[in-house]
Amino acid sequence: MIVDLSSKVAIVTGAARGIGAVYAKALAQSGAQVVVADIDASGAEETAAALRAVGRVAHGFGVDIADPEQTQKMAAFAQSQCGGIDILVNNAAFMKPVNAPLLTYPLELWRATLDVNVSGTLHCIRAVAPLMIERGGGSIVNQTSVGAFEGGHAYGISKLAIQGMTVWFAQELGRKGIRINCLAPGMINTPAGDASRPPGMVKGLTPTIPLKPLGEPEDLVGTLLYLVSDASAWVTGQTIRVDGGWIKRVA
């Protein structure tokens, strides 16, 4: 997909590795200046340096999205280094694999999951949206998961909460020029994704998924570029599943 983002500035959270690093690369290849943000500051800088080495404009930034002060600093960094923010991709997540029943789910893991995934997404939006409004608008993409539809304990609940938050933010921010949508991947081949799946899950689900059961991070890029670009100019408050046809919902 060819999308021209050459006048745009993008922040991608959780971009030191995995899907976020692939998103940062795709946005940079489309011409955007990219802030590669991650709690792993040195990993973020490595990813940014690799993009700079091939002639792209990228900056690493260390941030814990669960801390609102740090997300404010991230937004201020993008503003001062790049002159503003047009695109925010909320990709960072806490995805510890625990299959305990909800009745006995460890409270500290429940809190950590909601703190990073739900509150962290909120903090990033609150830090960035006022700067987007100053600039005339922008596009926010929240990475959720098929876990929001298929269950998945605290993790799935956190992703469902992000989808709910997206619907409400779409109402509040739309009139200010900001669109906000969710991209919900199916099973994606990353080390963290593999570690989060019980053994045999991909094989077990293969008969129920019409396209290939396990996607690559690159399989998500076309939808990301659609959502951040003017190709989706009249689309807000939506969740697009990119899952090989796994989840079946008529409405």
Ligand SMILES: NC(=O)c1ccc[n+]([C@@H]2O[C@H](COP(=O)([O-])OP(=O)(O)OC[C@H]3O[C@@H](n4cnc5c(N)ncnc54)[C@H](O)[C@@H]3O)[C@@H](O)[C@H]2O)c1
């Ligand atoms: N891999 C999959 O199968 C899959 C499927 C559906 C959805 N997702 C979603 O895609 C996203 C990326 O997944 P991935 O497989 O690349 O995972 P990953 O663990 O490789 O990447 C997540 C990144 O987020 C960073 N991060 C974690 N906590 C953070 C915090 N508090 N502040 C800032 N950064 C933080 C990590 O350091 C890491 O670099 C997540 O939102 C995940 O829920 C993944």
